[in-house]
Amino acid sequence: MRHAHTVEQVRAAEAALMARLPEGALMQRAAAGLAAVCAGLLPRVYGSRVLVLAGSGDNGGDALYAAARLARRGARAEALLLDPAKAHAEGLAALLAAGGRTTADPDAFGRADLVLDGIVGIGGRGPLRPAAAPFAAMARRGRLVAVDVPSGVDPDTGEVAGPALRADVTVCFGTHKPGLLIDPGARYAGVVHLVDLGLDLPPAPVRALQHADVAALLPVPGAESDKYRRGVVGVAAGSARYPGAAVLAVAGALHGGAGAVRYTGHAAAEVVRRHPETLVTEDGPARAGRVQAWVVGPGGGEDAERTLREALDTGAPVLADADALTELARLGPAALAGRDAPVLLTPHAGEAARLLAGVGEDADADAVAARRLRAARLLAARYGATVLLKGSTTVVADPDGRARVNSTGTGWLGTAGSGDVLSGLAGSLLATGLAPLDAASAAAYLHGLAGRHAAGPGAPITALDLAAALHHAWGSLTG
Template sequence: MRHAHTVEEVRAAEAALAGQPLMDRAVAGLAATCARLLRERRGRVYGSRVLVLAGSGDNGGDALFAGAALARRGAAVSAVLLSPERAHPGGLAALRATGGQVTVDQNVGLADFSRADLILDGIVGIGGRGGLRPAAAPYASAARRGLLVAVDLPSGVDADTGEVPGAALRADLTVTFGTYKPGLLIDPGAGHAGPVQLVPIGLRPPTAAVQAPQHADLAALLPRPDRESDKYRRGVVGVLAGSERYPGAALLAVAGALHGGAGAVRYLGRPAEEVVRRHPEVLLTSGRVQSWVVGPGSGEDTPDALEIALAAEVPVLVDADGLTELARRGPGALAGRTAPTLLTPHAGEAARLLGGEVTADQVAAARLRYARELAARYGAVVLLKGSSTVVARPDGAVRVNPTGTGWLATAGSGDVLAGLAGALLAAGLPPFDAAPAAAYLHGLAGRLAAAGNRAPGSGVIGTVSDRGEAPITAQEVAAALPAAWRDVTASQGGHQQASTGLGD
């Protein structure tokens, strides 16, 4: 599990290690990464043009010290000071001692920005709030040809939330120190961070409220049948989905459940004949279920379907049309339920669940905040879908999904996810485990399907690109779920990380 800590937690952990060379460790890791990037890009460090964008305090100091280390290896290093009166004195002296050039002229800085081979973004550290200041804002939109490496966090991104309230730099790689920060894992901040490399510096922060699972975490969670298993031990999912207008939603939710490990699927809905034609395993009779999935494409049947599901003493997943009906009824509709509830909205549905107090765009821009607010308001686990899926518990604990591809933005993809999560609930996983596990498998299945079932990857979080991928359908995502399951559970160690592009 990757742990992401708030600025306050990081500061407290640093204070506990007062007197230890934390900056030296951070700079060594940053400089080594930059040297590696230059060797990969140009074949050598010597003669490379490096620009340091140095703000105030330790973040600017890290960048200046790293620039000095690269200068000692023969790079031509220049620095532009964004806050000259508050530049880190030690870092500034180190750079000048190695022959580095320093300017406060932003026109010179912007010219160097356009031609540097590598740029170190040390403008604003993790304590920055409110977007870039006017002097730094032009760098967020200026043209460049070189790689941009963010020091701890891209300038302009809120470390605690991932919110981007104004102009922000967009990094090719972020080198973060000691621990991950929530803003590096949650969009829109994650989209500005690029791949994230963690440099350990000896911090020992407390257990984090924001976490991102890895292959090993999923392998430990996913249910495995034994010789004594039957369909009820594996879990029977009840699906209340689909309508005459949206029959495909039923087919896809059922496919997600069947490929997601369900022992059986019991379907109650209008396009029953089409469902059983496509999936002859499906049960069309009433009977025992261990979870309900309600809402995908359920149309005019939604009020009755939601009533049936919420009255049951089993876990219930509410999606799509079910969420619209729940928003109409309000949080009181879940009052008195003793069994768990999992809500799976996208940003627009989340805005409706919040009573129209915010727009879908506002939810997407502050995903962490609104996922937590929804979970607290409804007393349910919330899986907020989107470019970075956020799963929140009513007590504020959060898990962020690191897998996925933009090709998952296709009709029916959410129906597959709902069925998959319902299967994991039926197998006995609590919602705060079932939801991130489903999101992880769904994202990985999307990647595998888009890559033609080749497992792309590298070794640093976020490094898998969309190159070599192709458009996919929701049916292909469902069909790739067994391959994703095997990829997670087949082995431990390097192969698993390489297959998803997830590093330590």
């Protein structure tokens, strides 16, 4: 599991550690780790051109000290000081003593074999200053290594307020920063290397699950299991206009670990034709029989409000998607008030914007995508529900502020019906007894893996291709 901490948490942990270490020792740890990663990226260190874009403060100091280490190994190291009067004096002195030099020539950026982005560290907020902004658009031939976080990326949120440097590699110190894991910032980070500094940190507010973490969450039937002990997931989806949504949600549910799928809605004939193992009723959630979790909304059409209300009244966990989210945005958080069983909302950016409007927050889809961590947390807090915000980075947020981000996926998942499969999958995991945060996190991870597998080396996929690949994705985690 990758743990990500806020700037405030990192600063506090660094201060506590520096109080116990000799002066400058922590920066030398960071510089040593940074230099080691840089050396591994160069075909050879001796004779390589290394340029430091050095801003003021400790971020520039880390980069200057690392460049000094490379210079001692024969690199031709230069530092372009964006604010010479505020450059880190000790780091600059170390670089000059190692044979490096300063330059005022911005064309050195394009000539370097490796550029160290030490402009703005984790204390930076907002757009880059005019002296730094041009480097975001300059052509270069060498690799760019960001020091702790790419300059122009908000370390706590991943927001990018203007031009930002796009790194091939980011070397982060002590812990991951949320902005390295969440788009749009994650797209600027490249490959992320973590250098352990020995910080004593509190529990991480943002985490990214990995294979072993998800495998540990997935339900495993015992010798005495039957379809009811494994959990029954109810799917209330589809309409005369959108019967395919029901077929796809059921397809996802059948691959989500529950022992049975119970379908109710107007697409029963299509569902049974495609998935004959499905239990079918036309009476709605209120009279559907034993169900441990409900999935409502995909392709729900004109019945969406009634279906949502009936599902909420059952007292079982409820996953609301698509048309159910539209109704919830209209009804507001009061529709969920007083429920003992959890609710999981699975909006894309446009649906999230409508839900935010339902609580008086002005936002559009672009604003949600640009500030997805904030949007997911705000929705979770205001609606009292777990939120799985879909997108290039899927963010799962609990009402208590905990958040997880998903590291799997492919652009080929942007296809009609993909979200319906995800809803069925996550609802099925809810029915097995997983908490909403775990069910949503595991579903997003499996969904992304299945998308990668279905797309292979890079080819268009359909939602049914995706559903069929869930079996392989599950097995790749548990086999």
